[in-house]
Amino acid sequence: MMYSLAPYIMNHRYDAMNMIEIDIPIAKMQAYLNQKRKEGFNMSHLGVVLAAYLRTAAEYPLLNRFVVNKRIYARNEFPVSMVVLKPGETDGTMSKMYFEMTDTIFDVHKKMDDYIERNRQAGDTNKTDDLMRKLLKIPGLANVGVGLFKLLDRYGLLPKGIIDASPFHTSLVVTNLASIRTNHIYHHLYEFGTSSIFVALGNMREVAKRMKGEIVFERCLPMGIVMDERICSGSYFARVFRRFRQYLLDPALLEAPPLVVNEDM
Secondary structure: OHHHHHHHHOOOHHHOEEEEEEEEEOHHHHHHHHHHHHOOOOOOHHHHHHHHHHHHHHHOHHHHEEEEOOEEEEOOOEEEEEEEEOOOOOOEEEEEEEEOOOOOHHHHHHHHHHHHHHHOOOOOOOHHHHHHHHHHHOOOHHHHHHHHHHHHHHOOOOOHHHHHHOOOOOOEEEEEHHHHOOOOOOOOOOOOOOOOEEEEEOOOEEEEEEEOOEEEEEEEEEEEEEEEHHHOOHHHHHHHHHHHHHHHHOHHHHOOOOOOOOOOO
């Protein structure tokens, strides 16, 4: 009942942002990656994170919901938006890659690698680049066009072609700030669009922990995660992060498709 009213109380995404920082011990994940490379599979920390999140969302489908105009919707696809830097440029391109809920860790890496390779090429490499270039071509068009897009989006009238080109209409936004050698952040959720979760990875760091009465330092992969609290309850998010952590600590669990995809929205 309370979460049905939440969009009316918090009618902006920035009103409803909750933030959490998690540190994932990297030793087991690194051992897995090293073993897979020996077997001929070139995998990455980012790919493991994406595969773990996708599998968690398959089991906890409320992660794939969003709020627009005070209503909660369930998404019927799983796009992920990510910035890719082009060679020799400080700016990048941001588009979407699409996953199936049954994808394995191998499928995720294949789609992610194809996405990165395609978008690192020179020039416009996706629908987002093409749309932005058209909006900026005529002075004043961007101001009018974006304003119109926001209005149409609010009432569910935005054309599918614009939604397909928009990196803001997505199940997850992810950024790997370690790739530019900086720390993780808590990135805001975009008010325009439908993104409800933003995950930012950062530089590895040593985290203190108590073990057998002594303080030891464990090398960890840190993440800053920002979520729209209106899509599900705090207890649901807690179960999500426990499961997400389990997959990150044992990526071999992601090699086979899920036995069951939970479609209970």
